[in-house]
Amino acid sequence: MNDGNALYRFLQPHAPDFVPDWGVVLTVAIIGVSIVIAIVGLIALAGTWAERKVSAHIQCRYGPMYVGGWHGWAQALADGIKLISKEDMIPVGADRMLFMLSPSILLGSVFAALCAMPLAPAFYFGYIDLGVFMILAFSSLTTIGVVMAGWASNSKWSLYGAMREAAQVVAYEIPLGVSLLAPLLVVGTFNMVEASNAQADYFGMGWLAFKNPFVLGASVIFFIAVLAETKRAPFDLPEAESELVAGFLTEYSGIRWSLFFMEEYAAMFLMSVVTAFFFFGGFESPLSYLAMKSFGDGYVYQVVCFLTLAAKGSFGIFMMMWLRWTLPRLRIDQVMTMGYKYLTPLALFCVLGAGIWEAIKHAVS
Amino acid sequence: MSEQTTQYKPSITIADQQAAAGKGAREFMMDVRTTDLEVNMGPQHPATHGVMRILIRADGELVTGAQPHLGYLHRCAEKIGENVEWLQYLPYTDRYDYLSSMNNNLGYSLAVEKLLGIEIPRRASMIRTICVELNRIASHLVAFGTYGLDLGAFTPFLYCFREREWLLMLFEKICGARLTYSYLRIGGVFNDAPPGWLEEVEQFCDVFDEKWVEYRDLLMMNHIFIKRTADIGVITPEQALDFGLTGPMLRGSGIDWDLRRDMPYMLYDEIWKAGVYQIPLGSGAQGVLGDCWDRVYVRVQEMVESIKIVRWCLANIEPGPTIAELPKVLRVPPGEAYVGIENPRGELGHYLVSDGGKVAVRCRVRGPSFCNLPILEDIMPHTFLADSVAIIGSTDVVIGETDR
Amino acid sequence: MDFQGIYDRLRAAKAPGLLDCDLPRAGDPADKKDQGRAGDAFVLVDPAHWADFFRTCKQDERLGFEQLIDLSATDPAKDDENFWVNVQLLSLKHKHRLAVKALLPKDPGRIATLARVYRAAQWHERECAEMFGITFEGHPDPRNILLPDDWAGSPLRKDYEFPKEYHGISCE
Known part of the structure; x- marks a missing residue:
C-alpha cells in the first residue's frame, strides 16, 4: 500500500518489531507533512525577501539592509x-x-499539490502516476478560496477581485492544460519522476523543450498561463493594487493575510517546478549527469538532483518577479482576449505540431 | 461650437448601452440586465492621487457613470488670502499644487507685481525661469511615474523619483525647502543662487537628457502601456475647449495653446523668439487624438522642452540684483488684476482685488486641476473599471489644488 | 485685439447687457488720496442679460471667446449692497483675454447660469454659489462642491461668522 512512498521504504526496515505497520505509516505521514510545511514556510520567507531584493535592485535601490545583518536577511522573519x-x-x-x-x-x-511533487528521484511522498494531474487539480482549487475570500469580505472591491480571479482562472486553465499536453505527448507519462528520467540523455540536457520545437513553444504558453494562474503581474488583476485597492485581500490583515502570501509563493514555486519537470529537464542537468556518472544514484546524486530542482524553481520565481517589476498590468478584457483568442488556439497548435513532429521522428528512425 | 456640446447630461443615470455601442468607440453587448453596482472610488484609494472621491456606477467591470466629489482637502486658501498680508500669503500658494510650488509662487507674485506695476530685475527673471522649469520637470516626473503606477508598472515610478530627488536637492540648495519653497517672492527671488548651483543644474540637464530617452522607451513605448492608454478617455478638441481645459490636457487634444508662447510673461517671449523650445502636441500617434496616451506623452515631451529653456537661461544669465526694492509692509494700489501662467497642469490664475490696504479684498485662485476635473463625468462612462483609473491618472490632478 | 478693440467690437456687435468699461488709470500726483486704479481693464455687464452677453462673446467671429477660464465672485465690503461676479474669458484663436464683471445685488443674489454656454462654468458656479450664496438660475447640478452638503453660511462673504462648532467638533 505504501510502495510509492520513499520515506516509508526507508523507514520500514529500520522500524523495531513492536511498532505496527500503521505506526510507521503515521510517522511517515507526520514527517512528510512537516517537510511540506517547512518547505512552504521556507519558500514564503525566502520568496518575500527575494521579492524585496529583486524589486529593489531592478529599481536602483537596496531594499531591506538592516534586520539580521547581512542584506536584511531576517526582514521576512521580522515581518x-x-x-x-x-x-x-x-x-x-x-x-x-x-x-x-x-x-x-x-x-x-497548495499543500496537497506540493505533496505530489517529488523532491528527488528517489525521495517522494507518492509515486503518483497522475502526479502532474493532481498538482493541476489541487492548484485550481485555490480559486475557490479566493472567490470565498472575495465574497465573505463584504467589500465591493473584494468581490471585484474574486470575480476577476474566477474569470481569469477559467480562461487560463485551458491553455495551461492544453499546452502541458505537448510535453506529455512526447514523454508519454504523467508521472513526474519518470518524466524527469526521460530527459537524462544528452549529458542531462535532453530537455523536452529542446527535443521538440513545439514543446518549446508550448513552454512559453504554459509559463504565461502559469503567471495568470498564480495571479502574478502582468495578470495580477484580482489584487490590482491601483484599481481594486487590494482586490480580494482588501479586508484581510495579520496572520490570515500572510497565509495568502504563503500560498502565493508556494504556488509560484510549485508551478515553476512543474514547468521545470515537463519542459526543462526536471532533476536533470549536466551537474546531475556528472553526479550520476561519478557517484551512481546514491545520496550525492539525490542531493544534486534536489538542488537542481530547487535552482530551477527559484529561477522560475525570479522570472516571475522580473516580469512583475517590469510590465504594466493588463486590463481584464485584454486578459480574456489573450487567454481565449490567442493562447488557447496556439496551445492546440503546439500540441498538434508536437504530435506530428514525434510521428515524423518515429517514421524516420 | 454649438450649444449642443454644452447640454448637461448627468452621468449617474442608467446609461443606454445600445447607444454607447452605436458611438463606435467600443462595443458592449449585454444579454442580461442586472442592477448596477455603485462603488466609491476614494476618498482613500490608491488611484485617486490624494483624497478625491469618485462615485462610480458600474455594471460589472463596465463603468456606466461617474461623479467626482471634492472638498476633502479644502483648506480655505481664498478666505485666508483675505485675512493675511500680501507677503504673508505667499507660503499658502505653495500648498495648493504642492508638486509645483515654484509655479504657484510665480503666479501669485506676477499678479501682485502687476498691481504694483513694478519691473523685476533680469537676473531674478532668469532664476525664476530656471526654477519654474525645473519644477515643471519635477512635477511631470511625478505625473509620469504615478501614471505608470496606476497601470501597474511600479519600476518607472522609482526611476522618476530618483531624478526628482536630484531636483529636490537642487531646490533645497537654493532655498532650503524641498516641497514648499516660497522662494519666488514678490519683486524677484528670495536670494541669489549659491555658488556652483547653476553648474549643478547644467549637470542635471546633461544626465536628464539621456535618462529621458530611457524612460520614454521603457514606459511610453511599452506595448501593454500603449494598449492600456491608447483610444481610452478620448477628449475631442471641442470638448476640451468647452470644459475650459488648459495645459497638457488641452494640448493632448491637439490644440496648439501654451501661455508661455501665446500670452508671454517674464522672459518667455524672448526665449520663444530665440527658437529654443517647441510646444508638444497630442497627435493621436498610437490611437485617437486626445486619448490618455497623447496626454501623457505631451507631458513627457514637455520635460525635454523645459530642459532646453533651462539651458538657454543658463547660457544667458548675467550677474545683477535678484529682487526689486520693496517696502517692508506692502501696500498694493487699489485695483484688480488677473494673471494666468502656464503651470505644469494648465493655467494657474490669480484674480486679486485690492482696495489699497495691507490685505487683499479678494484672492481668487483658478486652479488648473479643479478646472480639468469635470471632464471626468463625461469621459469615464462606458469604459472599464481599469480604464477609469487610467483616465483619472491622465488628468494628473493634484487634490491640493482642486480643493485649495 | 487689445482691450479697446474688444470693447469696440462688443459695442458694434450690440452685445446684450453691455454697460460700460473700466480702464486702469494712474493716480493723480497732486491728490494724495487718489491712488488711481491698477491692474486690468474690464467690461461691466448687466446681470439681467448675463447669459446672452456670453453667447455673443462666444459666437461672434471677431471676438471668438472659446474658453471660459474662470468664474468667481467678490464681496467688496460688508456694507456694499452688490457682489461682483467676475468672469475671465479667453480666445485661443485671437490670443486675447477679457475680464467681465457684473454688479449683482446681494439681495436676492440671483443670476442666470452660464453652464449652458460654457460647460466650464458648471463647477465654478457651484463653488461660487456655496461660497457666496448666489443662486445660479437654471444650473443643472446645484450641489455643494467643496463644502459639506449641510454647511451653513457662505464663507467668502465679508459678513460671514466663523462657526463655533461643526457636528460637535470645536472649531476654535
Whole structure:
C-alpha cells in the first residue's frame, strides 16, 4: 500500500518489531507533512525577501539592509512575527465562517499539490502516476478560496477581485492544460519522476523543450498561463493594487493575510517546478549527469538532483518577479482576449505540431 | 461650437448601452440586465492621487457613470488670502499644487507685481525661469511615474523619483525647502543662487537628457502601456475647449495653446523668439487624438522642452540684483488684476482685488486641476473599471489644488 | 485685439447687457488720496442679460471667446449692497483675454447660469454659489462642491461668522 512512498521504504526496515505497520505509516505521514510545511514556510520567507531584493535592485535601490545583518536577511522573519502578533480583524458585515475558512482552503490545496511533487528521484511522498494531474487539480482549487475570500469580505472591491480571479482562472486553465499536453505527448507519462528520467540523455540536457520545437513553444504558453494562474503581474488583476485597492485581500490583515502570501509563493514555486519537470529537464542537468556518472544514484546524486530542482524553481520565481517589476498590468478584457483568442488556439497548435513532429521522428528512425 | 456640446447630461443615470455601442468607440453587448453596482472610488484609494472621491456606477467591470466629489482637502486658501498680508500669503500658494510650488509662487507674485506695476530685475527673471522649469520637470516626473503606477508598472515610478530627488536637492540648495519653497517672492527671488548651483543644474540637464530617452522607451513605448492608454478617455478638441481645459490636457487634444508662447510673461517671449523650445502636441500617434496616451506623452515631451529653456537661461544669465526694492509692509494700489501662467497642469490664475490696504479684498485662485476635473463625468462612462483609473491618472490632478 | 478693440467690437456687435468699461488709470500726483486704479481693464455687464452677453462673446467671429477660464465672485465690503461676479474669458484663436464683471445685488443674489454656454462654468458656479450664496438660475447640478452638503453660511462673504462648532467638533 505504501510502495510509492520513499520515506516509508526507508523507514520500514529500520522500524523495531513492536511498532505496527500503521505506526510507521503515521510517522511517515507526520514527517512528510512537516517537510511540506517547512518547505512552504521556507519558500514564503525566502520568496518575500527575494521579492524585496529583486524589486529593489531592478529599481536602483537596496531594499531591506538592516534586520539580521547581512542584506536584511531576517526582514521576512521580522515581518512574519509582526503579522502573527497583529490583531485578528474581521469586518463587521463579513461572513465570518467563509472569511476564516478561505485562507485555509487556499493553503490546504497548495499543500496537497506540493505533496505530489517529488523532491528527488528517489525521495517522494507518492509515486503518483497522475502526479502532474493532481498538482493541476489541487492548484485550481485555490480559486475557490479566493472567490470565498472575495465574497465573505463584504467589500465591493473584494468581490471585484474574486470575480476577476474566477474569470481569469477559467480562461487560463485551458491553455495551461492544453499546452502541458505537448510535453506529455512526447514523454508519454504523467508521472513526474519518470518524466524527469526521460530527459537524462544528452549529458542531462535532453530537455523536452529542446527535443521538440513545439514543446518549446508550448513552454512559453504554459509559463504565461502559469503567471495568470498564480495571479502574478502582468495578470495580477484580482489584487490590482491601483484599481481594486487590494482586490480580494482588501479586508484581510495579520496572520490570515500572510497565509495568502504563503500560498502565493508556494504556488509560484510549485508551478515553476512543474514547468521545470515537463519542459526543462526536471532533476536533470549536466551537474546531475556528472553526479550520476561519478557517484551512481546514491545520496550525492539525490542531493544534486534536489538542488537542481530547487535552482530551477527559484529561477522560475525570479522570472516571475522580473516580469512583475517590469510590465504594466493588463486590463481584464485584454486578459480574456489573450487567454481565449490567442493562447488557447496556439496551445492546440503546439500540441498538434508536437504530435506530428514525434510521428515524423518515429517514421524516420 | 454649438450649444449642443454644452447640454448637461448627468452621468449617474442608467446609461443606454445600445447607444454607447452605436458611438463606435467600443462595443458592449449585454444579454442580461442586472442592477448596477455603485462603488466609491476614494476618498482613500490608491488611484485617486490624494483624497478625491469618485462615485462610480458600474455594471460589472463596465463603468456606466461617474461623479467626482471634492472638498476633502479644502483648506480655505481664498478666505485666508483675505485675512493675511500680501507677503504673508505667499507660503499658502505653495500648498495648493504642492508638486509645483515654484509655479504657484510665480503666479501669485506676477499678479501682485502687476498691481504694483513694478519691473523685476533680469537676473531674478532668469532664476525664476530656471526654477519654474525645473519644477515643471519635477512635477511631470511625478505625473509620469504615478501614471505608470496606476497601470501597474511600479519600476518607472522609482526611476522618476530618483531624478526628482536630484531636483529636490537642487531646490533645497537654493532655498532650503524641498516641497514648499516660497522662494519666488514678490519683486524677484528670495536670494541669489549659491555658488556652483547653476553648474549643478547644467549637470542635471546633461544626465536628464539621456535618462529621458530611457524612460520614454521603457514606459511610453511599452506595448501593454500603449494598449492600456491608447483610444481610452478620448477628449475631442471641442470638448476640451468647452470644459475650459488648459495645459497638457488641452494640448493632448491637439490644440496648439501654451501661455508661455501665446500670452508671454517674464522672459518667455524672448526665449520663444530665440527658437529654443517647441510646444508638444497630442497627435493621436498610437490611437485617437486626445486619448490618455497623447496626454501623457505631451507631458513627457514637455520635460525635454523645459530642459532646453533651462539651458538657454543658463547660457544667458548675467550677474545683477535678484529682487526689486520693496517696502517692508506692502501696500498694493487699489485695483484688480488677473494673471494666468502656464503651470505644469494648465493655467494657474490669480484674480486679486485690492482696495489699497495691507490685505487683499479678494484672492481668487483658478486652479488648473479643479478646472480639468469635470471632464471626468463625461469621459469615464462606458469604459472599464481599469480604464477609469487610467483616465483619472491622465488628468494628473493634484487634490491640493482642486480643493485649495 | 487689445482691450479697446474688444470693447469696440462688443459695442458694434450690440452685445446684450453691455454697460460700460473700466480702464486702469494712474493716480493723480497732486491728490494724495487718489491712488488711481491698477491692474486690468474690464467690461461691466448687466446681470439681467448675463447669459446672452456670453453667447455673443462666444459666437461672434471677431471676438471668438472659446474658453471660459474662470468664474468667481467678490464681496467688496460688508456694507456694499452688490457682489461682483467676475468672469475671465479667453480666445485661443485671437490670443486675447477679457475680464467681465457684473454688479449683482446681494439681495436676492440671483443670476442666470452660464453652464449652458460654457460647460466650464458648471463647477465654478457651484463653488461660487456655496461660497457666496448666489443662486445660479437654471444650473443643472446645484450641489455643494467643496463644502459639506449641510454647511451653513457662505464663507467668502465679508459678513460671514466663523462657526463655533461643526457636528460637535470645536472649531476654535
